[in-house]
Amino acid sequence: MYAVEAVGVWRFFSKTPVLRDVSFKVEEGLVFGVIGPNGAGKTTLFRILATLLKPSKGAARVLGKDVVGESAEVRRLITYLPEEAGVYKHLSGLDFLKMMKNLYDVDSKAVERGAEISGLGRSLGRKMGEYSKGMRRRILLASCLMVNPRLSILDEPTAGLDVEHSVYVRKTIKQHSAHGTTFIISSHNMLEVQYLCDEVALINRGTIVEQGKPSKLTSAYGVQNLEELFVKKTEETG
Amino acid sequence: MKLWHLLHKEIRELFNEKTILLGVLLTPLLIFPIMGMAFTLASSGGGGELSRPTLLVIDRDGGRYAAILTEALKTAGFRTTVADHAERDVVELIKEHRPEAALVLRNGFTLNLTRGKTGLVELYVLTASVSMTELQKTSTIQKLVSDASAAVGEALAAEMGIAVSFYKQPITVAGGLVYRDKVVASQEFELLFQQYLSTTLFVPIILLMVVVTSGTVAATSVGLEKEAKTLELLLTLPISRLNILASKLLGSTIIALLGTSSMMAGLYIYFTGLTTASGMNLGIHLQPPTFAFLAVVLFVAMVATLCLGILAGVLSGDVRGGQQLASLIQIPLILPPFFVLVLADFSSIPQPYSTILLLNPFTHIIIALQHINEGAYASSIVHISVMVLFTGLVLALASWLFRGERLLTMRIRLGRRSGGV
Ligand SMILES: Nc1ncnc2c1ncn2[C@@H]1O[C@H](COP(=O)(O)OP(=O)(O)OP(=O)(O)O)[C@@H](O)[C@H]1O
Ligand SMILES: [Mg+2]
Numbered sequence: 001m002y003a004v005e006a007v008g009v010w011r012f013f014s015k016t017p018v019l020r021d022v023s024f025k026v027e028e029g030l031v032f033g034v035i036g037p038n039g040a041g042k043t044t045l046f047r048i049l050a051t052l053l054k055p056s057k058g059a060a061r062v063l064g065k066d067v068v069g070e071s072a073e074v075r076r077l078i079t080y081l082p083e084e085a086g087v088y089k090h091l092s093g094l095d096f097l098k099m100m101k102n103l104y105d106v107d108s109k110a111v112e113r114g115a116e117i118s119g120l121g122r123s124l125g126r127k128m129g130e131y132s133k134g135m136r137r138r139i140l141l142a143s144c145l146m147v148n149p150r151l152s153i154l155d156e157p158t159a160g161l162d163v164e165h166s167v168y169v170r171k172t173i174k175q176h177s178a179h180g181t182t183f184i185i186s187s188h189n190m191l192e193v194q195y196l197c198d199e200v201a202l203i204n205r206g207t208i209v210e211q212g213k214p215s216k217l218t219s220a221y222g223v224q225n226l227e228e229l230f231v232k233k234t235e236e237t238g
Numbered sequence: 239m240k241l242w243h244l245l246h247k248e249i250r251e252l253f254n255e256k257t258i259l260l261g262v263l264l265t266p267l268l269i270f271p272i273m274g275m276a277f278t279l280a281s282s283g284g285g286g287e288l289s290r291p292t293l294l295v296i297d298r299d300g301g302r303y304a305a306i307l308t309e310a311l312k313t314a315g316f317r318t319t320v321a322d323h324a325e326r327d328v329v330e331l332i333k334e335h336r337p338e339a340a341l342v343l344r345n346g347f348t349l350n351l352t353r354g355k356t357g358l359v360e361l362y363v364l365t366a367s368v369s370m371t372e373l374q375k376t377s378t379i380q381k382l383v384s385d386a387s388a389a390v391g392e393a394l395a396a397e398m399g400i401a402v403s404f405y406k407q408p409i410t411v412a413g414g415l416v417y418r419d420k421v422v423a424s425q426e427f428e429l430l431f432q433q434y435l436s437t438t439l440f441v442p443i444i445l446l447m448v449v450v451t452s453g454t455v456a457a458t459s460v461g462l463e464k465e466a467k468t469l470e471l472l473l474t475l476p477i478s479r480l481n482i483l484a485s486k487l488l489g490s491t492i493i494a495l496l497g498t499s500s501m502m503a504g505l506y507i508y509f510t511g512l513t514t515a516s517g518m519n520l521g522i523h524l525q526p527p528t529f530a531f532l533a534v535v536l537f538v539a540m541v542a543t544l545c546l547g548i549l550a551g552v553l554s555g556d557v558r559g560g561q562q563l564a565s566l567i568q569i570p571l572i573l574p575p576f577f578v579l580v581l582a583d584f585s586s587i588p589q590p591y592s593t594i595l596l597l598n599p600f601t602h603i604i605i606a607l608q609h610i611n612e613g614a615y616a617s618s619i620v621h622i623s624v625m626v627l628f629t630g631l632v633l634a635l636a637s638w639l640f641r642g643e644r645l646l647t648m649r650i651r652l653g654r655r656s657g658g659v
Contacts, residue, residue: 047470047646050470050474051473051474052470052473052474052643052646053643053646053647054642054643072476072478075474075475075476076476078474079474080470080471080474082467082470082471084467085467085468085470085471086466086467086468087466087468088247088250088251088466088468089251089254089466090250090251090253090254091247091250091251095246095247095250099243099244099246099247100475102240102243103240103243103244103475103476103477104475104476105240105476140471
């Protein structure tokens with residue numbers, strides 16, 4: 001069984017195709033990276049996998065469950081960090097973690113884990129409305145990781161984080177991956193992708209133009225790093 | 239139940255939202271007492287002074303009846319001053335004496351009265367502004383003058399040996415009112431009227447408030463998620479959409495009930511102030527079955543507007559848009575039946591209008607209230623059923639909106655605002 005399996009996924013907004021015949025598979029336990037220029041369709045793809053949007057054509061399965069027909073089951077298996085997620089302003093960070101623990105119905109240690117992942121310390125008692133952008137990102141990410149989901153979909157997890165916390169988050173993702181969580185992440189930071197991802201898909205104008213292990217891709221194209229590959233491929237296909 | 243974990247968050251966010259705190263919880267508590275205070279202030283403006291206004295008597299007649307009238311004016315309640323140089327210009331005299339009113343007794347006043355003709359006087363009332371207080375002052379002064387005039391009439395009649403009070407009121411009226419095929423004494427009718435006020439007027443007012451508040455609150459609870467960009471996270475949580483909807487409905491209900499209690503407290507303060515002044519008793523006396531029926535009606539109406547509010551929240555982009563759209567949907571639905579039926583009996587409304595009114599589900603609520611008030615529970619059930627049906631429909635619509643991706647992708651434009659996830 002694959003963690004994610006997309007077969008011929010199309011998505012239109014009114015008449016505009018945003019995803020065009022997207023097919024890919026993600027094996028369980030991997031960290032799968034989705035890269036591509038702004039407006040390529042990464043967030044739309046993630047929203048479909050997270051059961052928020054329906055594919056206009058084609059089908060997607062998450063851990064064997066159809067994202068449309070079995071959306072409730074899918075939601076039980078995943079966590080999703082939206083690209084532009086906000087927080088409940090009047091809940092404290094700790095209240096929020098407790099709520100998430102209860103909703104995912106996981107062990108009581110989860111809140112402790114979340115508190116540690118967030119690295120927010122005493123600020124956990126403050127209302128989330130007072131948090132900075134980075135602090136909000138950290139509490140949301142912590143809630144996604146602390147419940148130990150089978151699949152975690154993270155849309156630009158380190159966007160807005162300072163260097164120290166980006167490094168910390170990457171390490172945390174690696175650790176959770178080692179414990180069996182599958183990740184599908186998007187990022188504009190190619191260093192991050194190279195460091196984190198076992199496999200990447202380059203998406204441009206709604207289609208996957210290249211997919212494979214980062215090291216294999218770079219050697220196949222004779223480029224130094226993912227950044228060069230990214231530029232080369234998007235120029236080719238754009 | 240996972241619902242409770244969401245409910246906690248729902249109430250926290252709503253309770254702390256400024257527009258709710260101000261508009262739903264605080265303002266109603268203050269607005270009625272403030273209204274009451276302003277009203278009392280306006281109606282008693284100038285207070286004790288007004289009860290004995292100053293009057294400048296300009297006597298150009300100098301006869302016997304002029305003297306009698308001047309005396310009668312004093313008895314009626316004026317503090318009178320008699321002008322020394324009565325032949326001078328009226329405005330000049332008023333400037334000099336600064337009274338609240340001036341009365342000119344024309345030359346020939348006494349002569350006319352002795353000949354059996356009416357005597358002529360000119361009344362000038364000084365007005366500082368056009369306001370309730372000034373209007374009231376004017377009517378007080380006019381009443382005092384007419385009292386004095388009546389007194390002069392009695393003096394005239396006495397001189398001629400006529401029992402004036404007999405001629406004025408030669409017939410005494412007895413009997414009573416026939417209400418619901420029974421003769422009711424007028425005192426009893428007063429009691430009935432008070433009951434009418436409490437059930438037919440106050441219950442709908444409270445209903446109106448609950449309905450408007452709950453719609454606003456429900457719209458806000460969806461608007462808040464959109465504004466804070468928490469909706470995507472909420473919708474991917476392992477909790478069913480129906481439970482999410484239920485937590486929103488329940489959370490909004492709790493806040494709306496808090497808001498209603500606050501309004502009722504405000505109203506209570508207002509009316510106790512008003513009624514202790516007028517000596518009326520406006521306590522709401524309800525029999526248990528009436529109470530049960532009212533509770534059902536209130537509940538059904540509230541669920542319906544909660545769903546309409548959710549609808550408004552889903553269709554708009556943020557809190558303000560949601561609240562605006564909620565009132566845009568609710569006000570035309572609720573106000574017409576409310577005003578028409580509080581003022582008139584449904585059976586007295588002419589044909590095309592009554593049918594149009596019946597198309598509005600909220601009309602049935604008010605008719606049901608009237609039936610309940612009259613103890614006609616059976617016929618109220620018909621109207622309650624219509625409302626239950628409507629409520630079921632909007633509830634179905636709301637849960638349909640919560641299914642699939644509609645909550646994220648549906649948007650309508652209100653004014654300049656544009657949508658987009
Ligand atoms: N709700 C929507 N309605 C209409 N068009 C949309 C909607 N959501 C996304 N789009 C369009 O779909 C395209 C892909 O958007 P998407 O957000 O998936 O891109 P992305 O790859 O995540 O970009 P970025 O790197 O900037 O996050 C864009 O052209 C966008 O305008
Ligand atoms: Mg994106």
